[in-house]
Amino acid sequence: MAQILIVEDEERLAALERDYFKQAHYDVVVQHRGDDAEQWLKHNQPDLIVLDLMLPGLDGISLCKKIRANSSVPIIMTTAKVEEIDRLLGLELGADDYLCKPFSLRELVARTKVILKRVQPNEIEPPPKTKLWLNTQTAQVSFAEKASELTIVELNLLSALMDRSGHILSRDQLIDRIYKDQRVVSDRTIDSHIKKLRKKLNELDPEHDYIHSVYGAGYRFDPK
Numbered sequence: 001m002a003q004i005l006i007v008e009d010e011e012r013l014a015a016l017e018r019d020y021f022k023q024a025h026y027d028v029v030v031q032h033r034g035d036d037a038e039q040w041l042k043h044n045q046p047d048l049i050v051l052d053l054m055l056p057g058l059d060g061i062s063l064c065k066k067i068r069a070n071s072s073v074p075i076i077m078t079t080a081k082v083e084e085i086d087r088l089l090g091l092e093l094g095a096d097d098y099l100c101k102p103f104s105l106r107e108l109v110a111r112t113k114v115i116l117k118r119v120q121p122n123e124i125e126p127p128p129k130t131k132l133w134l135n136t137q138t139a140q141v142s143f144a145e146k147a148s149e150l151t152i153v154e155l156n157l158l159s160a161l162m163d164r165s166g167h168i169l170s171r172d173q174l175i176d177r178i179y180k181d182q183r184v185v186s187d188r189t190i191d192s193h194i195k196k197l198r199k200k201l202n203e204l205d206p207e208h209d210y211i212h213s214v215y216g217a218g219y220r221f222d223p224k
Contacts, residue, residue: 002027002048004046004047005030005031005044006028006049007063008030008055009055010052015030017030019135020109021109021112022162023133023135024112026112027223033056033057033058034058037055037063038063045071045073048073048076048112049074050076050108051064051077051095054079060077076097077095077097078099078103132205132223139155141158143205148203150197153178157197158221165221166223168220169219171218178190194211
């Protein structure tokens with residue numbers, strides 16, 4: 001499964017991009033700051049990057065220069081700036097494509113597929129029925145032809161785990177992602193939600209455990 005890195009500071013847009021890519025059966029990682037993305041890239045190698053031009057911490061142009069200094073990973077740049085000079089600058093930096101906001105998310109996915117087929121011609125997309133998919137718009141998680149309704153807490157919990165697929169998230173990290181109002185929540189509350197979420201996932205796909213508990217550390221999502 002090809003991995004897409006989205007670097008976008010508009011959280012709503014980043015979430016929509018993530019959902020469209022996941023629906024197309026890509027593994028997706030989201031970063032909201034340029035400097036955070038730079039650090040993540042030091043230890044990870046995505047198959048394609050969707051890079052916004054205007055970012056906090058480190059702007060898209062600077063990040064693109066740093067990436068191109070030692071990597072040829074495909075880059076699609078996105079920006080609200082429509083001036084021709086910016087468009088040319090983005091491509092001259094080594095970007096493979098360029099989209100001006102607002103753009104069609106379907107077009108973004110379509111362009112991504114074209115680029116990946118060019119650089120990875122032998123890649124075969126996995127059949128849709130073998131993938132777990134989270135729809136944040138309908139608060140549903142689906143596998144094969146089955147779907148399960150999630151509560152808002154379960155939705156945010158699964159989204160947080162899937163965003164950091166393969167990585168351990170502590171209970172405190174999950175609490176920060178789920179409860180934006182900074183309320184006091186016990187570890188047992190998280191454990192209870194995890195238990196209910198596991199049950200729903202197991203009903204969809206009884207042959208695989210998606211959420212693993214790591215003793216003394218937290219939880220990890222395993223996409224198979």
